[in-house]
Amino acid sequence: MDDDGCRGPVAADAPVALCEAHLAAAGEWADAQYGVTDALPSPCRLCGSRLGVRYPSGWLCAVCEWRYGDLPDDDIAPPRVDVVYYLRYDDRVKIGTSGNPRQRFGAIWHDELLAFERGGRALEQRRHVQFAADRFPGTEWFRRSDALTAHIAVLAAGVDDPWQLHARWLSEALAARG
Template identity: 65%
Template structure:
């Protein structure tokens, strides 16, 4: 049996699947307010110029890329060199993991035979060396390849926690570096 709207003076019926006791008119008003205040997930009108994603958040004032938070339509100064963002990467090939570093991971990873990109950590050669020391028991002699043990797998899971696609994280780091540069 339908109940009436919880708004004083409104006697309209509440839809059966409504999450709160509001009629359709008041649910729509709440949704519009929420979209203005917090944005609404939606596809961007075109790919993000910074990271290429089509996922966006629409506000009355414009769009943000949902991946790297770049303001859609804002120009990128192409005369400036791209920012340098060093990463430590974890690549899986069979039951082995390569721990390496690069300032240009797309180019570097394209040159390495691998099954999966497991994750990125923001860091340079110093962090890479610390990881090599941390997992020295798993290391294949004098290489950057390591046995995929439970211990190394747990570390990769920690690095990847909350990240569906490591490339989205890298795009956000690039976007932050561009924004900080001004």
């Protein structure tokens, strides 16, 4: 490499006209500047994600940006994130809300968590009104109508596991605390 520019052979498929040595140097610079997305060595302790960004100074979780290896402060209460949940039991769906869904689900007989929607009681009540024609009277359980199934499909689109979405909301709420 010389100060007058790149004089080595340039590969025909190179994205820019640089020799292999200069292209490698540019790649290393970009990795240091912008990080490299990769699998974390173990799940993020804050949100559970396995996706991270590696910098020369260390790893950050790609979901919540928690510095890999840092321990969450157990003295700080976790943030409250209210969600509307959709649980399936047989051919019925329960639309409810909770700030602590793991604990709440322990008290509800169900087959599957279908989706989460971020929101509290007001959103839950809107969903109860929206799907009132399918509601079992006096309960929070609904028939699996086409409209309800379509709504759940929209919420679940691109979400492999609703718990990962919930973990991201929790980590975002914690990060917003500062």
